[in-house]
Amino acid sequence: MVQVTFKNNPVTLVGPEIKVGDKAPEFTTLSTDMQEKHLSDFAGKKILISVVPSLDTGVCDAQTRRFNEEATGLGEDVVVLTISCDLPFAQKRWCGANGIENIYTLSDHRDLSFGDAYGVHMQELRLLARSIFVVDQDGKVAYVEYVPEGTDHPDYDHAIDAIKSLSK
Template sequence: MTQITFKDSPITLLGEQVTEGTTAPDFSVLANDLSVRTLADFEGKKKLINVVPSLDTGVCDQQTRRFNEEASGIDNAVVITISADLPFAQKRWCAAHGLDNVVTLSDHKDLAFGTAYGVVMEELRLLARSVFVLDTDNKVVYTEVVSEGTNHPDYDKALDALKSI
């Protein structure tokens, strides 16, 4: 099991870590309208999966905004933000910030995404701050699990990986 920190406290990550060069595992999460979404719903798109502990925090808010703003000009790309927030909270966050086109998905129900990608923080039942970039065939071309959960990811590396597909 991989270990990171959150506010300098050790955190254990559950699930199998996704690695570059492998095919991304499927997942089942909830959209804001409570419909089930899977990786197949984004078939044929370049994907930047933006994983945050909670949209209601400063770093998660900034991370989600930055990835969506900077990836918006990348042809055939989608930014998918996944957290363990309730779908209702995600919908409220999007509405409060005027972000109608942001894809937010909830892993709250059974942590299927977090377990499949190895980013469930066991002690907090939240997802670890991380980024996964997948090509149009769901091959993993970039991964980052941020070692300290309150730090920002490497935006430039993730966006460069998305642009290079």
């Protein structure tokens, strides 16, 4: 069972713990133009899923910017998703204001489909726990990081290495 804190306070994660080798669970989120987006929309691609509590915080901002920059060098067979519970309108505004163009920003606000399927829904806060998932082109989970303290950064280098290693 994954143990996570947010601002050093324990939180309850809803959903299963995802492990390397698992089939990546399907989910339904909303794009910044209010269209449903599912994991299956990216079938056949290598996927890096960056999960943040809210784009309007320092660590989430830095995490999203970092993966947006990294996305340009990962190849056309790789997609990077950033998922939060921010409203799609707020995500669109934030991305526009910050020049985020290389990733998909998706909202799990409506029904926490992603959070519940990937075990990152922080029950007490109705936010997603900071985490990273890498899914291979066959839909299998190849890398998982549940960041133990929600205000800490993930291990960017390991996540990037994991997505790049799928190309070998």
